[in-house]
Structures are given as structure tokens and as C-alpha cells.
Amino acid sequence: MPNYRIHKTEYIDETKRVSFKYDGKTYFGYEGDTLASALLANGIHLVGRSFKYHRPRGIVSCGAEEPNAICQIGSKKDLTEPNVRATELELYEGLEASSQNCWPNVKFDIGGINNFISPLIPAGFYYKTFMWPKSFWKKVYEPLIRLSAGLGKSPTEPDPDIYDHKYVHYDVLVIGGGVSGIIAAKMAAKNNFKTLLVDDKKILGGSTIYQNNESIKIDDKLSNEWLKNEIQEIKKLSNLTIKTRTSIAAYHGYNFLLAKENLTDHLPEEKKKNKIRQRLWKIRAKKVIIATGSIERPLVFNNNDRPGILLSNSINKYLDYYGVTCGENIILFTNNDSAYETSISLHKKGIKNIIVDLRKSASSELIKQAESLGIKIYFNHVVTNTFGYRKINSLEIMKLSEDGNTTVGNKIRLSCDCLGMSGGWTPMVHMHTQSGGKLDFRDEDQVFLPKENSEDQISVGSCNGDFDLENIIDKTVNKINKFLDIDNQDYRDTNIICSKENDKRNIWLLPNKIPLGKTKCFIDFQNDSTAKDIKLALKEGFRSIEHVKRYTTTGMATDQGKLSNMHALGIIADTAGVKMGTLGTTTFRPPFTPLTFGTLVGRNVGKFFEVVRKTSMHEWHVENNAEFENVGQWKRPWYYAKNGENMHDAVQRESKAARDSAGILDASTLGKIDIQGTDASEFLNRVYTNAWSKLAIGKCRYGLMLNEDGMVYDDGVTTRISENHYLMTTTTGGAANVLSKLEDYLQTEWPELDVYLTSVTDHYSTASICGPNSKKILKKLFPNLDLSDENFPHMSFKEDKLENINCRIMRISFTGELSYEINIESKYGNSLWKMCIEAGKEFNLTPYGTETMHLLRAEKGFIIVGQDTDGTMTPSDLQMDWIVSKKKYDFIGKRSLYRSDTIREDRKQLVGLLTDDPKEILEEGAQIVSDIKSKPIDMLGHITSSYFSPNLNKSIALAVVRSGKTMKGQKLIIPMENKNINVTVSDTIFLDKENKRLNA
Amino acid sequence: MFLINCPFCGERDQSEFSSGGEAHIVRPKQPTELSDDEWAEYLFMRKNIKGIQFERWNHVHGCRKWFNVVRDTSNDKILSVYKMGEKPPVNYK
């Protein structure tokens, strides 16, 4: 097996050998490796196939910007993870990884055929091609695309890992632990700022930590040695917290940031168990210092995507940090000085290399150093083509013309097994722009830079466009002193020597004799978009960068275009003939690197997913086989399945019992608002449509509440407990919103009213007993209470004691039966319920759930706000004109009731529907039409409630129908998938129109 | 995520608040006297300014009090906070 690990480094522990599997084959690496460095040490460059053309692709980078080395980790159904960057994944014993986006395997790939038909796959291909015929999409295109271009597989079972959230507050947050971040953190912490330093890597130090060039020195030490000392020093600072393996995912307003800390991803399987995998940090910092560094740019030339072609600085890191060389015969292709550092490092380790430089000449210390070492440099040359299918084996270079627009002279063919490219550096301005910061453009080296405009956020180091070490350190120190308003002298005498880059030449799309249409100059490696695609998009009329991006899919893959955005912009600017800075950039959206759903959700999974509210009677319901329904956060009994009944049977039994003898409902979840104050009556007058001033003490009244737009908002019964004291009930789901709305009016529109609102929903439990025998049950429970119709009529209220505990009893009905609601302090709710059940035994008192409640009220034609209404129904639409006071001068929504739209006669209105076949039950939500033959069919409305009534022995439904009020007796049709159901419009009240049962 | 300085409780996270839209839209005292257009003006029309906007917020998961906020919607900076009934600060017009 080849071994490309050619020397020892302090970051690789060669005493700890680690075995791992890649595409099913076992390899070895060492502790300290990433999956990428271990693969390269084994001579493996080819790691996947490209998305569209299925071209072989290799490792390109050593960090978060990696577009190609994207892996699927593990194979377990619950733990497998797609889209993991091999360049960031730390190697551990037993790691199983496989390449993504290739089928059947990386070396033989059926999709590779796309490469040969690529002239047929231009920009916008998917939009243009997979359009017709429609049936082809489902049957042919989609399965093919899914099979051959899968972007990894999602786990199919719940994630067993534990995730955590943590809130923290700091004076100063420093993002990035490179040289500038370390200096900034030290200055802040030493000047009494409580400071947090985060870095996404395992160790601090950024790219300076492996920088060992003789022409770059700080205080007479190599820059990496100097930085190691600094790191030792900051580790001793007491008010500095350092978090490594922690990356900022999002930078929101007001310095609120989200960071993901990786806790176990680098550990072997058995050590991961029962530990928190990732923690989401929610950080509030008074000040934020961004030191996120920069990313090296690729160069755009023909066939720039072959395995073995990497970023130049990544070759340097693999060599000096991991001890791995990416080849034995390397060519570096550059337009700037940084590739020379790589070249010199390679040379020192005995790796043969030559340099191809776009620039006509260059004269810095680094270049002199390379020249003195005898490294061959081709100035003013450009790579025009590369060769080698699974890995690069040679390339062609040509001389550049004076203006750089074309090539001149003869091709020179050079053999190689690796190509390093460096197109300059792109400052990582993501954090700055996410926080709302704007950008400036610097023409000299074509970079976007943070525009400083904030007192609480600053960028330092190379993310601020300062690239050489002297510049970085001097500027960082000055800026931090100013930013934090301190006078730190730690670096006053620091002596920095470094090579200064004097010469620049940037060409976004490198010239070639071959017509662009026949080249493959890749810009976005992950989404396979080329320079040709960008030009085509411009030709087809796209101008905005945001549009070109979407049309060509440049920058839209999981790497979010970290390597490609600048080139796309540059080529657009060149083609359109405008200055680059004027185009703006695409939006840098969070997260910076992908986040797992687990991290976002944290502990809020399973039973902690949402708050659950249970009534005091909940245990009894559970013991008595209740099936529960979620109503808001409440768990409400839906129905009680007796002796293995199904839902239909249970509901039929419960409904019948409630009308024949007695039923009991847990009504504790209804919203309850306690209203007190000398203006309470006036307040109710203003919020309900009907009149309240004359409601006698001890009486109850049903009220309908509108929005200011006249639409029904909520309903419920309110009881006058004393002169200035009311108890309002609301729908279960609307309770919180109603309270908010009432508070709004009270505080902002009518502050002169003396009214106080208190939510008492949780304070009282409510048992609602209905049916012809309910009075007899009440008599047993409250023997001293006069239950006669004279003393305690319908819609009135009494107080009494149940074994010395106060109860509020309302005689109100939502079923149309004689009915009592007993309210008691919540802690006695369960006892109350059990006493009711006990007292009701001889009368077959039957507990019923929400489904039966809905059925019983539908028989009586009572609406449910939110089921029969949807925010577009006025009282009149509901045929409830009787509840709208004509006398009251004003109430919420009154004026809207006679707007031109609300008085239209052809609004959708609530009606009853009876099926011609009484056994046929309609489907809620089904459409209603009158003429099945017209096309398009005219939709008249839809069904809002539908049940089979055991008491009427027929199917009943409520519906909203256009002009429904005038349609009584008319035939309508409900078209279903395989039949049409004939119905007749009826009254909304199906049972006991005369209200005889209320006083039975 | 904003930090909002509730005039009753102090600085709290945005998640404790709910927004109530544009401030200083007074409910007409005599709605029945208004034409459809005048009523629609009150009911539906909002300025939705890019720049300095006066808006209502409710400390819904806190003291439940409504109050007014001056916010620059172009950068989300909250410039001033004042109680209901108080006059809006004049230096932001």
C-alpha cells in the first residue's frame, strides 16, 4: 500500500494507529488525522462523482469549504449521516465512511455517461428539459435522478443521540482562533472583559500554527513557534473561556449568535454512548470580534476539477500539519505569493515541484527564497488543460498575452501527479454580513471587505482583508484597543518580519485557445456549474447575481458556494462589462456550515417536544380507556372505548346515553377569564355583539366576539357573579388569544375603564353533566340546593358546597339537554369527578369525549368557532343575526358588519345538509356543487361538520354554501373520488328546535 | 433576535414579546359615522415604513403590558421605548 505520510509532526500521534473503513475497504491513519488527511496518506484522492456530469472528483481543500469530499458516515438506520465533509471529520477507530453521489461505485459510475452528453446539459437544464410529458417526470426522470445523483441518504429511524442547548452571556465573543483571534481574545480578557473564544478546529492557531517559513518571523521565532507561546499564555487567563470544535452557525441581530459545539463526533463508537453529541450555544455578547480568516480561491481553467487538483494552501497544511504529501511531482499554479510558501515547504521535504505563475514577474522575499532554492518558475504562464481520468497525470501550459486576454506561443506539456492552485484569498465576511454589516470592494486584489459601521461588532485579520502577518498583527492590536476602548501594550514591542506581496494579477476566467463551449472550466464543483453556464445565463438575459445563481445553481449546494461565488461574480462582471464591486454579492445566509436537526431541536424531542396540559381528571380518563385528542396543548378525552369498541361505536353509545339519561364531560379546558372592576359590564358591552348591562347578578349569557373586521373570533358563556365581577369562558384553543386581545383593547384603546383581567383557566376544574337525569344526579350531590326551574332556571348560576368545598354551578347547555356545569378549585377536580360518577351510577351516567360533544352540539346546530368558522364568517353568515344588538352604539367589529363586502348576499353562509341516503356520512372539507357538468365546476362551498346522529338515526352535516340562506330545500351534490353524493339543504338545527329538552 | 427594554420589567429577549404592528392608530370614537372608505383606512391601511417606525409591542410572556417602540426597520435598532399614553418622542420624525 502506498504511504504518502513522509514526516512526523506534533499534531499526528504515530503511536496511536486508527483503523477505518472507506467504501468498504479498511485503511489506517493516526490520531490527529481527519478522514481526508488519512485518505491522502493512503494515496486516495478520488472521493466522489460530480452531481451533474458524474466526473471523478478528489479532495480539494482542508476545511469547511470542501465541495467534493462529502461522505455518508455509518450505515445504521438511526445513526447514518450524509453530507459530512471528510476534511473536517476527525478520524476515529471504527469510522465507516462512504463516498456519496456515485452509483454503483466511485470507480465505475453509470452517471458518468452524462459527462459525454454534457453539451446537452446546459444551464437551466432541469428547468428546460424535464418538463414534458408530465408523466415522464414521475416515472422516468425523478427515479433516475434520485438513483444516480443522490446527495446521500437520510437516517430512516429516530436519532438516538442526545443534544443539548445552553444560553451564555459574555462581554466579548471572539470568533476564530487564528493569530488575530488569539491576540484579540488575549487583549480583551486581560482588560477585564469576560471573553469567549470559539474555533471550529480541534486546536487553536488557524493557518499560522503550521507556518514555518524562514522569511516570516515574530520576535526572532518562526511564526508557528511564537503563536504556540501565545496560546499557552491565553490558556492561563481566568476570564477567558476557550471552546474548540465549536463553530458559529448564525449571527443574528443584537449580537445573538448560535454556535454548535461538537462533543463526541471525534470519538470511537463505544465512547460516544450516553454522552451529549452536540451542544447548541445561544450566545449574547456585548461585543463581537470576527476573526474568521479567509479561504483560498481556486482558478478557473479547462478541466480544473480532476482528482489530484487541490488548493495550494491545503497541500501545505496536509504536508506541515498532517505530515502527508499530496503527490510526488507537484505543480503549483498561482497568481499570488502564498503558493510559494507551499512550494518551499514541499521543497524542504524533498518533494519535487514547479510553479506556474500568472504574473509577469514578482519580487518578494518568498519569491527570492524559491528562486534561490532552484525551484522552476514559469512566470506569465497559464494552465490551459489537464489530463488523467481518475487522477491528474499531466497538464498543458501556455504563455499569456500582454493583456492577459489570450494565450500565445506553443503549448508546453508537463507531467505531474498533483496540481495546487491559488487564485488569491477571499475574506470570510459571512459573519459580518449575517449581522447586518455591509461590504466594500477592494479593486487591487478583488475582495469584498467588511464596512465598519457598528459599535458592537468588528472584523480583524484576514477576514478583514489584511493578509500578511505584519499587517494582521499591527492592525488587530490597534483596532481592538479602539474597539474595546483600552490601552493594551502587550504587542507594542513585537517585532514582525514577513515577506510582502508586491505583484498582483487576477483573471477570473483564464484564457484558452479552445472555444469556451468545448471546455470544462468549473466554478462550482459541488453543483457542477461551469463558466460556460454563467455566460449562457447572461446570454439568455439574466442580469441579477441572485438570478444567475439560481438559474445555474452556482453556490447552491451544501458548501453554499464558499469557493465559487467570487468567480461567478467576476465572470458576470467581466462579461457584462461592469466593475465588479457594483454587482453586489449574493446573500450569505445562516448556517455557515450545515447544522443537524438534532442540534437545533436539542432536548425538545419525544415527550419534551411540546408542553402537555392535563386536567385534574386526566388519570381517571386514562384508567377508563379514553383515547385522547390534542386541543392546543391540552389532552382532551376524545372518546372512551368500552370493551374494545371502535370510535364510531363508542361515540354512538355515548351520544345516545347523554340524550336518553345522562352524560358527563370534562370541560376543564375551556378558557376562563375572571373580569372585575366597576366598568366590567361596559367592557363586556364593547367586546361582545350583544348587550350585557342588564344581565342580572347570578345569570349567564352566551356571547359572540368579533374581530374589528366583523368576523367571528370566539364565543362562550359569561356569568355575572356579582355587581362588578364576571367569569368569561372562551373556546379551549382561543383562551390565550382572547385574553391578549382583551388586554390590548383595555390598555391601548380604553385605558379609562376600570377593569382587571385574570386568566383562571387552570384554577378551576369543570365537570359538565347533561341529560334528562342530570337534575337527579345534581340533587344527590347538592341535597340542599333548590334545583327547581323557578329558583335555578336555564342560564343561571348558584354557589354551593360539596363536602365543605365551594362550587360554582352554572345551568348552561352546549348539547341542548338539561345541563349543569360544576366548577371547583382544580386540586379537587378529580374528587369532584369521581363523586359525580358515583352519584350518577344508578342513572347510567356516561362519560363522553370531545367527539360526542361535537356530535351533540351539531344535532342542535350550535357552531364551533374554528370548525364551522374560519375567520371569514360574520354572525349573519352563521345565521346568528339574533345575537347582534341593534341598539348598541358600538362594539368591536360593529362597523364592519355593513361594509359593502359583508352585506353581500352571495357570501358563504352556514346551512344544514341532509344526505338523500340517511346512512351516507359526508366527509368534512368536501366541496359542494350544484352542477356537475359545467367546466370548470363551480364550487359553492364546503362541509364544516359531519356526523351520524344516533338520536335522529341519520347522517347530518353543517356546511358553508354561497347564498346558502336562500337555498333551503334545494338539491346539491358532493362530488367524491368515485361517486357523487346527493344532499338537500336543511335548517341548521336538526333536533329539538323548540328547546323542550332544556327544561325537561 | 432583539433585546427589548420593557418599560415595566427591563431588558428581555424578543421571545417574551409579541408585536402588535403600527402604533398611534387610534380606534375611531364613532365608527358608525364613518364611510366605508374611512373605516377601511383605519381597519386595513398600514404604513410599513423602511426606516423609523413607531410600533406596538406586548410583553406577552412577562408583565402582559402593551407599550410603544421606535424602531429603525432598516437595521432593526430599537431607538426608544415608551409607555402607552405617553407622547411619542419628537426627535424621530
Ligand SMILES: [Zn+2]
Ligand atoms: Zn414587562
